[in-house]
Amino acid sequence: MGLLTASQLERLRAFVRGDLEPLAFERWFLGEHGMVGALGEDLHWDLTCADYRDGSEVRRLRQLLKDLINNDASCECWMRRDHDVIPMGGDGQDERFFATVDRIDDHGGRQWWLYLSRCNACEQHWLVAQEERIYDDFFIRRLSSGEAEAIVADGLWPSTFQTYEDVLATGLAMSQPCSFFDPLPGSLVWTVEDLLKENPGITEARIAELLGIEPGHVTALRNAANSSSSRGP
Numbered sequence: 001m002g003l004l005t006a007s008q009l010e011r012l013r014a015f016v017r018g019d020l021e022p023l024a025f026e027r028w029f030l031g032e033h034g035m036v037g038a039l040g041e042d043l044h045w046d047l048t049c050a051d052y053r054d055g056s057e058v059r060r061l062r063q064l065l066k067d068l069i070n071n072d073a074s075c076e077c078w079m080r081r082d083h084d085v086i087p088m089g090g091d092g093q094d095e096r097f098f099a100t101v102d103r104i105d106d107h108g109g110r111q112w113w114l115y116l117s118r119c120n121a122c123e124q125h126w127l128v129a130q131e132e133r134i135y136d137d138f139f140i141r142r143l144s145s146g147e148a149e150a151i152v153a154d155g156l157w158p159s160t161f162q163t164y165e166d167v168l169a170t171g172l173a174m175s176q177p178c179s180f181f182d183p184l185p186g187s188l189v190w191t192v193e194d195l196l197k198e199n200p201g202i203t204e205a206r207i208a209e210l211l212g213i214e215p216g217h218v219t220a221l222r223n224a225a226n227s228s229s230s231r232g233p
Helices: 008-019 022-029 039-048 055-070 093-097 144-153 164-174 188-200 204-209 217-229
Strands: 085-087 101-108 111-119 127-129 139-145
Touching: 008 022, 008 055, 022 039, 039 055, 055 204, 085 093, 085 164, 093 204, 101 127, 111 217, 127 144, 127 164, 139 144, 139 164, 164 188, 164 204, 188 217
Parallel strands: none
Antiparallel strands: 085 139, 101 111, 111 127, 127 139
């Protein structure tokens, strides 16, 4: 897509993926000039005259912009929200996203789920929490170049996803926990054990909420964790 500045293109992308609210986008768009050539007269007119309080109209405009922007896209980074979830398997979202996004630095230590990635097409950096026990999802956060440099150069990681409770809370807000046929699978036992080590004061009700199970089930898992000598991520 030509004739747009990098800032203009990023604003359009943010609106399409939902990181820029419709009314905020409207205020910005009406104050911009010189985009008719890139957007075309019809789309530019639609964006100028639209009712941004109408949800169906906003969805229509986002789709039109998405179709236009996709013609120049070499990766899927621009379509992902600043804080997003990518399911493992399913319709192949993970394969498409990670086709260009490579892991470049592992946090290691107790944060075994956490790593830094970079897209080899657009050079966008992502903070990734890989959660395979309860949600089977990748939780991602868009990073600025400064945040990525702080990780690589100085080992200074953002506070996001620093505890497993935070990772699971993200899953609770953005996804759905897996269902288990076995009442005492290792993944649940290990998770209860980790949550208790991180936060000894965490309640069984909170653990149950994070794992999508009943509080009474947590008691059994807690007993299994206390009596088990095996561990695994």
